[in-house]
Amino acid sequence: MKAIADYLVMMRSFLKILSGLFLFIFLVSCSNEEKPAKVSVETFFKNPQQSNFQISPDGKFISYLKPYQGKLNLFVQSLTSKASFRISSFTDQSVRNYFWASNTHLLYYKDNGARENFQLFSSIYDGSKTIKISLKPDTKVTFLDYLKYDSNDILLAINERNPENFDVYSLDLKTGKKILVEKNPGSIIDWIADNDGEIRMAIGSDGVTETLYYREKGSKAFKPVKSSNFINTLKPIGFSSKMHHIFALSDINRDKKAVVELNCLTGEETKVLYENKERDVLEVSYSRKSQSLNFAVFENPKREIYFFxxxxxxxxxxxxxxxxxxxxxxxxxxxxxxxxxxxxxxxxxxxxxxxxxxxxxxxxxxxxxNPDIKPSEMCEMKHVKFKNRDGLEIEGFLTLPKGRGSKNLPVVIYPHSGPNLRNSWAYSPEVQFFANRGYAVFQINFRGSTGFGKSFLKQGFKNWSKNIQHDITDGVNWLIKEELADANRIAIFGYSFGGFSALNQVVYNPNLYVCAASYSGYINLFTYLKGFPAYYKPYQQMLDVLIGNPEKDVEYLRYSSPVFQTNKIKTPLIIWQGGKDPKVNLSETNQFVKELRKNQVEVNYIVDKTEGHYLSDEKNKINFYTQVDLFFDKYLNRSK
CATH class of the missing domain: 3.10.450 (Nuclear Transport Factor 2; Chain: A,)
Structure with a gap:
């Protein structure tokens, strides 16, 4: 037994040395690279010439979004005749999203920046016979399923009758007429159709417990299959060819999400089809054609695919x-x-x-x-790990600039949004933009990030300003300890929850950062919680657990909200605000900035009145990042 114990100690030491060696090799290789030419802001952040490609159900047409008179519009190209068609011609707002509703029709909607914007349109693939679907203001629409690929009808979930609930409608694509198919009894948060377009499953919630319901083909009565706390995941993927069985993503009775087969009559897992003991399954591809699975995806740290x-x-x-x-x-x-x-x-x-x-x-x-990006001029994104103050291993990605060495670098900390999202190994225009300017970029998958299991995710619950921020702070201190970062030249930049984190960091770590940038960062969690739309009502108790209860957690929510901490902020800031942002109130941000300036804090405040929570207009986006470029250059390059 002692020999085994000694061997394990030796292996742990070896792995630790090996990890450090990999980081050393990475740093040396980066330091030997030549300094690249400065790439323009426009090159990094201009809209792609073509994006969001899809193929028609019959495989005859390719569709995509493309700029037209400064806005993204919908185009279709024939794969046989090579003829191309412009489906939309919007000049005021871009097409936000679209999908093929049949072999001949597309559904698409415009983006006005607000949370609820469903100016919904139906059009034939050549742009003819376009109709606007009649909807009440502030209505949300969710695509459910085709009835048949060659039909003129499609299933949609719409909260038009009652803003708090989604009913199922059949939409006639030619006329725009809607017919109520399933009326929500008041507790259903999701509807699921089978491959024939019949609603066979539903998910209900009372705010704490979620229940999967199932009904046999042709039946009107739903029966409960399985119930569990919302902290658990049971997400149907598709119907199996085996009668009464479905494929699902589940972490019930396990820490990591796995692909399972579920018997809808008994509620029991009949088989675990794929699981990874170290990571959550993040994505599953389903075959409607064969009612089987194509593959499952996890990240460790790059995307890995398990094929069925x-x-x-x-x-x-x-x-x-x-x-x-x-x-x-x-x-x-x-x-x-x-x-x-x-x-x-x-x-x-x-x-x-x-x-x-x-x-x-x-x-x-x-x-x-983006054909103007030259990969040879971009920088490598390296997977790294560090221990936080609680001894927990935290992962992230470190991107070092070329030709700047590997010691005492200016650094941009870039926390992700969510917070239950994650940083992934992939191309990021923000990361490469900052690295091209000579800054190291550090992305941290703090507690609450997805992909690392249920236990890790739960540690972010009601810890937006504590555990999560501690992990970010510990990551910064790790960079300083490793002599990667110049302690006098560290900035932080983030979007949405990342912007909230940037503001929290300068509230509670005022001496750690020389400047910070908040892009749509939450400033008041009371307002944020109050601003959820009506259809979030079934999730209210869940939000109390995830974020906090506005009545019971007053002290914590005030502590977490930067708007109440203006007297603690000394760090120069750049703040971007959308005039139509439903998550961050414009008037409140105006007052927040006014208070900061009254306290002699330097604030570069940018308001784009036509934008929502995210930048969609190309000119506005380029202007914002140009301002960030100048702002960071002022503070991160002042003591080279």
Whole structure:
């Protein structure tokens, strides 16, 4: 036994040394690279010329978004005749999203920046016979399923009757007429149709417990299958060819999300189809055609794919071989699942969109995401780990600038939004923009980030300004201890929850940062909680657990809200605010900035009145990052 114990100690020491060696090699390799030319802000943040590619169900047409008179509009191209069509011609707002509703029709909606914007349109693939779907103001619409690919009807979930609940409607794509199919009894938060367009499953919630309901084909009565606390995940993926069975993503009775088969009559897992003991399964691809699974995806730290489908596994191997092993994401597929839209990328390359034919293995490039980015000039994103103050291992990504050495660098801390999202190994325009300016960029998957299991996720609950911020602070101190960061030249930048984190960091760590940037950062959690739309009512008790209760957790929510801490902020700030932001109140931010300036804090305050929570207009986006560029240069390059 002693020999085994000694061996384990030796191996742990070896792995620790090996980890340090990898970091050392990474640092040395970065320090030997030449300093790249400065790339313009416009190059990093301009809208892609073509994006959001999809394929029609019958595989005859490719659709995509493309700028037209300064706004993103919808286009379609025939794969047979090569004819192309502009479906929309909006000049005031961009098309925010769209999808194929049948072989001939597309549904799309405009973006006005607000939380609820469903100016919904139906159009034939050549742009003819466009109709606007009649909806009440502030109505939200969710696509559920096709009834049949070759029909004129589609299933939608709409909260038009009652803002708090979603009913199921059948929409006639030619006339815009809606017919109520399923009336919400008041507790259903999700509806799920089978492959024939019949609603067969539903998920209900009382705010704490979620219940999966199922009904047999042709039946009107739903029966409960399984109930569990909302902290657990039981997410249906699709119907199995085995009667009364479904595929689901579940972490019930386990820490990591796994792919399972579930018997809807008994509520029991009949089989674990795939699980990874170290990571959550983040994505599962389902085949409607064969009612089977294609693959499951997890990240460790890069995307790894477990294939259920042999043909698709061979196809991905063929694509990787043709594209020099770039990372691959399946974006869309047609009804027969023979034609695929894929996107490639690396940490240095935003990548391209391709059309792939499984039958003849023909690979055709559709568009580059950003052809002006030269991967050779971009910087490597390296996976790193450090121990936080509680002894917990925290992961993240470190990107070092080229030609600047590897010691005492100016650094931009870049916390992710969510907070239950994550940083991934991929191309990021923000990361590469900062690295191109000579700054190291540190992205931290703090407690509360997804992908690391239920236990890690739960540690972020009601800890937005404590555990999560402690992990960010500990990461910064680790950089300083490793002599990677110049302690006098550290900035922090974030969007949404990341912006909230940037503001929290300068409240409670005023001497750690020389400047900070908040892009749509939450400033008042009371206002944030109050601002949730009516259909979040079933989630109210869940929000109390995740964020805090406005009546019972007053002291904590005040502590967490930067708007109440203006007297503690001394750090120069750049703040961006959208005039139509439903999550961050414009008047409140105006007052917040006024108080900061009264306290002699330097604030570069940018308001774009037509924008919502995120920047969608290309000019506004370029202006904001130009301001960030100047602001960070002023503080991070002043003592080289």
């Amino acid at each position: 489908d042999k043909q698709l596994k061979e196809a991905f191997a063929d694509i990787k071989k043709k594209l020099s092993n770039d990372e691959i994401r399946l974006i869309h597929k047609d009804q027969k699942e023979q034609h695929l839209i894929i996107r490639t990328f690396t940490d240095r390359d935003p990548g391209s969109y391709y059309f792939y034919n499984l039958e003849d293995r023909n690979l055709m490039k559709l568009a580059d995401v």
